Amino acid sequence: MYGKGILKGLGVTLKRFADTYLDDISWWLQGRKRYYTQEGIAHRSSKNTRGIFTVQYPEEQLIQPEEFRYVPFLVYNEGAEGKKEVRCTSCGICAKVCPPQCIWIVRTNDPNTGKPVPEPKNFYIDMDICMNCGFCAEYCPFDAIKMDHDFAIASYGRNVYNLEKLLKPASYYAEIRPLNYVKEEDARKAKEAAKAAKAEAAA
């Protein structure tokens, strides 16, 4: 019969249409909230999703996986009295590895000796060139630069971030990447312990 294929196809759309309501209703009957809850969003991103697929950004947001990367930021440890202990030692590896070469680092020199000290005087990243590749975070030996989860950074002008704008506390990092944070902290502690043990052995 001519037109059978079209009807069959329309059946699919009809089923999809019905699903829209069926899923909503079944969630409602179970007393669960399909929208604006983590559970609901997770469901809508799972293999069982049917019906309305939309994530109502900005009212709700997709659950970012830990590895999600947007633009880089610099991590500082919160020292005593709110002192920002910048982790970066201005070793320059990130600037070397960055593919579009959008990282600029000014190294600090000790005013007395003229020798470089391990802290950047300034640090620029041109966010309008950065290709979000994540190499800087991957190859930084001091866990000082990390990829951010914050993506709502549109602005009315060009975005060149300097040191001040790039700095974010380690607690923020722990919040967005808990697993990585724990892993790195453990590694650091193990290293320190090994060092201490070595020093003890030598003494």
Next chain:
Amino acid sequence: MEENKYEGLNLPNYNIPEDIQNVVSVTTIDRLYNWGRRWSVWPLMFGLACCAIEMIAAQASRYDMARFGMEVMRPTPRQADMMLVSGTVTKKMLPSIIRLYNQMPEPKYVVAMGACASSGGPFKEGYNVVAGIDKFLPVDVYIPGCPPTPQALIAGMIKLQEKIDKQSIKKVRWYEKGKVDSNYVPMPILGPDLIDVRRSAEFEAAAVKKEGVA
């Protein structure tokens, strides 16, 4: 800009009795005008590169820009309000982009989506790449990212809506008196390299200088 936080039509400092709140609004012309425009920004259906795919994804069901009145992608510039420059602007493509922009009716907005459109991005050094569309068109919102995820794109669109809110009919550039076609951008020429005719004097000077040296 405290008042702009509130997105509705009604002015916040007028107390309307509750029973007619859905029926009556007290507002200003500016606010009404902006309210109408902010929820009906029609983008030009126009994709350049990788970012265009994220733009399509943002139009598709998961992010659904229709929630912002931005789902009507118009293939013709004459019906579009916003040009979403979604991708790398190459020198070869630039004349076409400018032709499209010139054909758009005012009010018109340009959003530079992604690193490439904002400044040339990872391909900035390339010989065929324009270092940012802002060299030629007035850009309203820059969205960093490569590519900006659909959510980041929507965040940028919200930023554009905020910008629209702040505009006033009296002050926007397209209603200024005596400035007919203030937005017209002359077409660049594809010569030995891309030539911006607005800067011809500069090129002449450079040529003379070079001759003088030689």
Next chain:
Amino acid sequence: MTAPASTLTLDLVSASLVARFPDFVTADARPGFSGFIVKKENLVEVATALRDEFGFDLLSSVTGVDYLAENKMEVVYHAHRTTGGPGLVFKVQAERVDPVEVPSLIDVWAGADFQEREAWDLLGIKFTGHPDLRRILMWEGFEGHPLRKDYKEAFFEEETKPYKSRWPEGNHTYAEFKNPFRDNLNLPENFSLDNYQPQTEDQLYFSLERSSQKHDVGREKEMGDHMVVNMGPHHPSTHGVLRVAVELNGETITSLKPVMGYLHRNHDKIGERNTYLQIMPYTDRLDYFNSMANNFGYAIAVEKLMKIPVAERAEYIRVIMTELSRIQNHLIFIGMLINDMGSMYTPSLYAFEERELILDIFEAVSGARMMCNYFRFGGVVRDVPEDVLRKIKDLVHDRLPAKTDEMERFLNENEVLVARLKGIHVLNAEEATHHSVTGPCLRAAGVPYDLRRADPYSVYDRFDFDVAVRYNGDMYDNYLIRFDEIRQSLRILEQALKQIPGGPINSQKPQYQVRVPAGEAYGRVESPKGELAYYVVSNGKPNPYRYHVRAPSFVNLTAVETMCKGVKIADFVVLLAMLDIVMGEVDR
């Protein structure tokens, strides 16, 4: 020739080729290099013999290398057999004088057409005998040949990255300030706008005219009705910024020429300045639907050069990711195809839903949805966590098969769709191989050539799957084969997910400076669009000397003229969609 040509192994080919042409074929003896050097004057003769006697019916890639120090230009050809087996490399060397001249191979393999034009455009190698040698990626009138080693762009900073100005005295400056014009602009000396006449596009239109006259001898009277229409570069259904100049007789296409380069982002030039690792994220942006497949090809090329093994678990992860990417690509292809046919939105929205779920997986493992940058030399960047593996299994075992079925139910029997697609010829086997078409289009024409089988790379030889092939070569077959491939990919995925071993994910230590010995390598993979290959020449430095991408979309476009002559303009858009081109890869 005693043994039938197709059963010869490559060593035998080499021996007999040199024996056949002792005077003008020599083996390439440079360390790290392979293949033959053919004398320029006899190139066509040797190529014809390779095609007819040795069975190398598919010309994979043509590209040039500029050896500035030796004052030489080299043209490198890679030829393959559609029956499978490794490829053959042969080269022609020419003095680096102006103009560099090499005979064109367009009469032997029509697939050389665009690639020779590209070599002319970017390297200034003149292919004598090429009927339409115009610039292809840049515009006519552009000054210089950018891939030559002595060409410097306007924003040129240093020969190689990393730049010294970034550290330790890296005060931020815009690249604009380094150029006197404050812009990405290079003007020749004594350029004056007043007496400058931009070149017109006459050549393009003449090339149309010529071909139509060839076609219509004796029908000059009708020629009055002919009309030239430019579609694009801003056209809603040409998949990006492709422009096609079409000559129409009424509704029928008599001649057409694609015009590209509107997204030419100088991958090759930038790649030659990058370090080996830095190229990796750039490859993501070639075919931006399939960054995983792009990474794969490049990783293989460099691993070949470095002669390092790949960690076992990483091989499986690579296969899993690439096949997921293929499924996602084909689903989008189907959605976009229907879009192009005028049924806006519904099917493509369905396709995008599945794509989003697959992209979620990419995001979870690599951090980004589209630009994954996930492969490293010797493995991948990070392991796939258990919960993500679970998610992949869910998709592969439950969701994707069901959704593919649903898509088929939704569309395949739709009478309108069938009427639009069935019986409209795309390519037959001969045309397809002659024009170097690869990927689903070649297989839909009846040639079971799939690199995963023909020249297995990675661990593909461990999986049990069929090469999807269909024989009519019409649009409907081209459409259905995408479903076949999705099913085969699911099959591969099922096995890979079952077999995936534990262990490390990289055979090397993470390092940002890799040591690559001198030599050349041609790494190729079966990307969803066709044969994707990288030609990398190393001279032992941290940056490649030559980096060339053989992009399937670009080469497949060579056939578009043959495909579309004589069809109605309304079908043209659908035919173009059949090639599944993506401009990031066409223009690079």
